Amino acid sequence: MSGELEIIEAPEKVLSENFVRDVFYIVINCGKMLLESGAETYRIEDTMLRIASSYGIENAQVFATPTVIIFSLNDYALTQTLRIEERANNLEKVVAVNELSRRISVGMPLDQALRRMEAIHDSRFFPFWLTILSGGIIGMMFLLLFDGVAADLPAAFVGGAGGVFVMEGILRYTKVKFFTEFFAALYIALTAIFFVDTGFGTMLDTIIIASVMPLVPGVLITNAIREMIRGHLMAGIMKGTEAALTAIAIGAGVGLVFLMI
Structure with a gap:
């Protein structure tokens, strides 16, 4: 025996395809709502990456401009380019998406996040x-x-x-x-x-x-x-x-x- 300790690597966490696609769905729609509501591009990119990371998905890449969002999950071969044609100033919706992001960061379950994201998307804050x-x-x-x-x-x-x-x-x-x-x-x-x-x-x-x-x-x-x-x-x-x-x-x-x- 050489006397050296053998380091055993921890097994990687395997995420199901449906789980990853649900996270992808939440992230891309949150970014879309932020951009359509007048949020800054750096806020959009940071929020999208935080949500993905909170659900255990690393190596995500996002590029946002005032007219387009490109989001990729490199480890799962998922990429989507989303063109934004309508933009307005809806700071209340920006706050709602940011609050959802914070709840996800502290452990909000995926099914609850899906329902909350869809509720924000369908809501009309300003008649x-x-x-x-x-x-x-x-x-x-x-x-x-x-x-x-x-x-x-x-x-x-x-x-x-x-x-x-x-x-x-x-x-x-x-x-x-x-x-x-x-x-x-x-x-x-x-x-x-x-x-x-x-x-x-x-x-x-x-x-x-x-x-x-x-x-x-x-x-x-x-x-x-x-x-x-x-x-x-x-x-x-x-x-x-x-x-x-x-x-x-x-x-x-x-x-x-x-x-x-």
């Missing part, structure tokens, strides 16, 4: 009427923030709510975002001029600025900067470009009205 109402309230609040007068609050409410209504309504027929913000800003400028000309409004510029605030891509600009700081240059450039086009569309809509009068 259409609430979105429109929120646009009007935002317009009024920004009017006060910009030292507007109380007499202009109805104009700011109608402008903000109507702008969101026009934007969401056009999105049902076309996915070209430039046109949605353009026509929404056009409506807001016309509404503000109508209120001022009829004597129901006083400060035209303040009404317009406050009413277009629900259209301003504040979350998109913030995410673009955060992506750049974290080193996700492609995602940062794409989101920054989208934010710039949105700002141009808003300015073009308002500017066209002033050119016409």
